[in-house]
Amino acid sequence: MIVYIVRRLMQAALVMVVMSILVFVGIYLIGDPVLMMISPDASELEREAVRRALHLDLPMWRQYLLFVNDALHGNFGRSFLAGQPAMGLIFERFPATLELAFASLVMSLAIGLPMGVYAGLRPSTPGSKAIMTGSILGFSLPNFWVGLMLIMVFAVMLPDLIPGWPRLPASGRGATVDVLGVPLSFLTLDGLRHLLLPAITLSLYKGALIVRLARATAREVLPMDYVKFARAKGLSERRIVGVHVLKNIMIPIATVSGLEFGQTVAFAVVTETVFSWPGVGKLLIDSILLLDRPVVVAYLVIIVFFFVVLNLVVDLLYSVLDPRVRLESRAT
């Protein structure tokens, strides 16, 4: 197990090195951050001074080595623009994104799993057909459009039309509570209300995916001999579906949920923008536009690390869910 984790972490380190080189080269090629940072009428002398201060006058490979040296000491540089440590900037924003991604995942599982299993158990009922048609909508509606529609309906139209209808907030995180120094929205009522619309927006696609996956797996598992044998043992329908079928369905669901969670954290930008959610996605986009290299690099390092941890968690979960996997990982 330890060997396995160490191997994973080493892979991660390698990915981080490659990513950081790519980002360095990429941003170097795109343009000169200094031009973005100081006013166009500044003199060549002033620009040179800024360049020197940020080590941008050095050849790229030396800049990179400097960065690596600093990074190994835990220093990922300061944002060119904000002047704050880049890591600090990201860590400020990261919890908001994680929270949003997590809320949308929980929501999509809570709704998608029962619907998918139902559609798998009773494929020909009108309800199942409605669910499957709905899931196609969930796949195909673009995120930003769904977000805008939700805002229009729940933050504008319904409260305007129907007196007393609660107006859902459409921007920001609302009130937060600090848990171990991390601000969290979902612990306050106001925060929850703020979380609702963006989480729904993000959960639509994921929910649709889980519905289809759960249905497909249920249809695969149900004709299995062990399900029939469970019935031959005289088990109740509830136990058969809730234990024998569901436990098998959870194996692919866990994998996909992990992947989807990672995707959301890394690419929640659109939704975060629509709902002015103070997450890390918005920060990244701004930093890329302004060629704020330290922030972009620090972000990628964190994301790579996050994906490694996430994959580890999924693998562990997988081995809990599927005993056949457990044996193999012990053998290797």
Next chain:
Amino acid sequence: MSATLSVRNLRTHFFTKEGVAKAVDGVDFDVAPGEILGLVGESGSGKTVTGFSILGLIDPPGRIVEGSSIRFNGEELTAASPERLRAIRGAAIAMIFQDPMMTLNPVLRVDTQMIETVQAHVKVSAAEARDRARKALVQVGIPSPDERLRAYPHQFSGGMRQRVAIAIALLHKPKLIVADEPTTALDVTIQGQILFEAQRLCRESGTAMIWVTHDLAVVAGLADRIAVMYAGRIVELGRTADVIERPMHPYTKGLIGSVPSQNTRGHRLAQIPGMTPSLLRLPAGCAFKARCPIAVDKCNEMPALEEHRPGHWARCWRAAA
């Protein structure tokens, strides 16, 4: 003594898009307490469907057709409520499946799968249920049962898995066991052991058993009586010795001719020519007539299952021939 199970005119049809597949079409037999009935027939003849029908485990598009009767200890199962059937399944009637690799749920430990079976039928504590599970494993000859209980199915060999499945079937001391080719997937030594244990169990506890197989040689040494199925119908039924030594139906004769034995060594095994007809396009009359060496015009009418000798029935116009 009255029969444990009495099946009359059992018809189980599958209503598919391509047509109605009459997988079981008018099957009659009895099984007495302590008796082993061998149900023999080639692939697709409806043996498994017969077994599932008895347990009420036929899924759509299949269903047991009106007019069928399955009486178990005097109770009409075709009229029983789903909850009543659930209560009977696994307790009074148990089934053992064909493929031991597929019968146990791969993601649940063996103890989970045994304890749930106990608790589905009697209100006992988990500890008590576990103890029963342990005893059942000992009964089927599984060494170090405590350790085995905590294992997952993939940690067992095929033979061991089938023993576990048999142990599960035995948990509630059923009055009837439907064993659907339980030894086909196992090697011969283990097959022999399991056959022996099955026989002992029936004799000792008065359990009635239906032993499904396509292998006449297996049931010859095991069953008290043999029922031969062809295309959803019983074509011959009688005491094992009678059926093996003096078969009346040409299909049974063909089956016996194709069993390897001392006498056939060095000779080409006889085979029944032709193939099983599709259930969707069964010809009128006897389903076997196209492959039958002694068919006559009369065979275009369906013969009835008749008692040509005492206790020895056949569905053939030329049974006496």
